[in-house]
Amino acid sequence: MLMKKRRKLSIAILFALCFTVLPLNATFFPYLMYEKELPNHMRIVVVPIRDARTVSFATLVQTGSRNETDHGYTGYAHLLEHMMFRGSENYSTEDRVNLLYRYGGDSNAFTSMDYTCYTVSCDPAGWQEVLALEADRLMRLSLKKEDFKAETGAVIGEFGISEKYPSNRMDNALRACMFQGHTYEHSVIGYREDVMNMPDGYEYIRDFYKKEYRPDKTIMFIAGKIDRPGDVLSKIEDLFSGWTYEPAPLPTIRPSLKPVSCQDTLYDASIPAPRVKIAWKIPGYAQDRLGHIAARILAEHYFSDNSPLMIKLRDEKKWISSGTYSVPLTIDPYWISLDLVLTEEGVGAAIGDYVLGILQDSRYTLKAGELESLKKRQFYKTHMQLSSPSSILRVLADYAHIKGDPQEINHYFLALERLEILDIRQCKENYLTRRNQSELWMLAR
Structure with missing residues (x-):
């Protein structure tokens, strides 16, 4: 009996040395993470989920349109995402389709400004084969000329469709x-x-593939029905141990928080309704975590559907028929944007001035009790997204992309918990100002 206990203890010690168990539920994340960094600096995160019926993968590559620094070559992070479904050294496109079909697999991807993410969900019985499939395309993508020709055609077609949406054209003009x-x-x-x-x-x-798709810029998340996380980590390490790269300096991208006020109007007789987009430049999460979180709280307070401002614009003034806001979680300074669909009465109205007036009116200033309610709302909104292995990984990846830290979701909510009214006031005074407010209108004439 004593020998058995010693053997179990030795196994436990060896298990602990091989990887780190991170009990993140102390702050926000409700599951255990088993994390390991390989010698090539690739990071692996395994999240066992009791009662899950599937296994999901999310591979985060810290490359997006932000990394496109060469003149004349924008859009290549997105194009490369397309190419990642076109076969690799050991798996043709048909092989990939057949293997995923065998295990009821679903595969997708998206490219953002800061990162690209590849997702797969499948029957737990097929996790090792799907893992080998994912490893092969990350390390040995085919990039055949005929596939490249087909995908450039697809992207050109996608671009033509995107130009038809008024919101895209407005985003592009204001972003520029x-x-x-x-x-x-x-x-x-x-x-x-x-x-x-x-x-x-x-x-x-x-x-671009050789330069940007590197192990030190990659995090692979796996979640779901996983009985032996140590076996999963070992298997991943075996597959990726040969993935090497030549360390090279990455282009310097210099963020700027300098206030900016852009004013312009676009005209398009075919639009279904006139619109206005109002935006404020705010800190990027990587430079100012607390400032960025404060901006997200302010946006929720002032621009949510039932806020006093939106009720006045929509129901009292009748200047708008609808409105939405956005605060992307970005590395560098980006924006709070308020997108309003106008009524006929709203076309000639000084909406930007009216919005600024509400922001400066002390009657609508965020109070301490309201701040606590908004913190809880953000907490529960995010928690509700953790409903399946695939959605859990999507949330983890979105936070982890900022600094390459799988625990960033906990750092975020710890900072949110510590956020005070003074932080909110400082953010508002610094960024929700006239000299930092931009407006873009789109009218039919």
């Missing part, structure tokens, strides 16, 4: 003004001229 000199000034899909020239960029995308 507010973030001049930074790679946030162009959209994820890229500038029109660069997209149209993509068929000539075969050699460039090969270099």
Whole structure:
């Protein structure tokens, strides 16, 4: 009996040395994380979920449109995402489809300004084969010329569709003004001229893949029905141990919080309704975690559907029919944006001045009790997204992309918990000002 106990103790010690168990439920995340960093600096995170019926993968590559620093080559992070479904050294496109079909698999991906994420969900019985499939495309993507030609055509078609949406055109125009000199000034899909020239960029995308898809920029998350997380970590390490890269300096991207006020009007007779977009530049999460979180709280307070401002604009003034706001979680300074669909009465109204007046009116200032309610609301809204292995990984990846830290979700909510009225007031005074407020209108005439 004593020998058995000693053996169990030795196994436990060996298990602890091989990887780190991170009990994140102390702050926000309700599951255990088993995390390991490989010698090549790739990070692996395994999240066992009791009663899950599937296994999900989310592979985060810290490369997005923000990393497109070469003139004339915007949109290549998104194009490379397309190419990642076109086969690898050991798996053709057909092989991939058949393997995922065998295990009821679902595979998808998206590219953002800051990162690209590849997702797969499957029957737990197929996790090892799906893992090998994912590893092969990360390390040994085929990048055949005929596939490149097909995908550049698909992206050109996608670009043409995106241009038809008024909201996209407005985003692009305002982004180009507010973030001049930074790679946030162009959209994820890229500038029109660069997209149209993509068929000539075969050699460039090969270099882009080699430069940007590196183990030190990659985090692989796996969640779901996992009985032996140590076996999963060991298997991943075996697969990726040969993934090497040549350390090279990455381009310097300099963020700027300099206030900016862009004012412009676009005209399009075909739009279904006139619109206005109002935006304020705010700190990026990587530079100022607390300031960025304060901006998100302010946006919720002033611009949510039932806020006093929106009720006045929609129900009392009848200047708008609807409105939404957005505060993307970004590395560098980006925006709070308020997107309003106008009524006929709203077209000639001084909406920007009215919004600024509400922001400066002490009657609508955020109070301490309201701050606590908004903290709880943000907590529970995020917690409700942790409803399945795939959605859990999507949330984890969105927070982890900022600094490459799988625990960032906990750092975020710890900072949110510590947020005080003084932080809110300082953020509002610094950024929700006239000299930092931009407006873009889109009218039919």
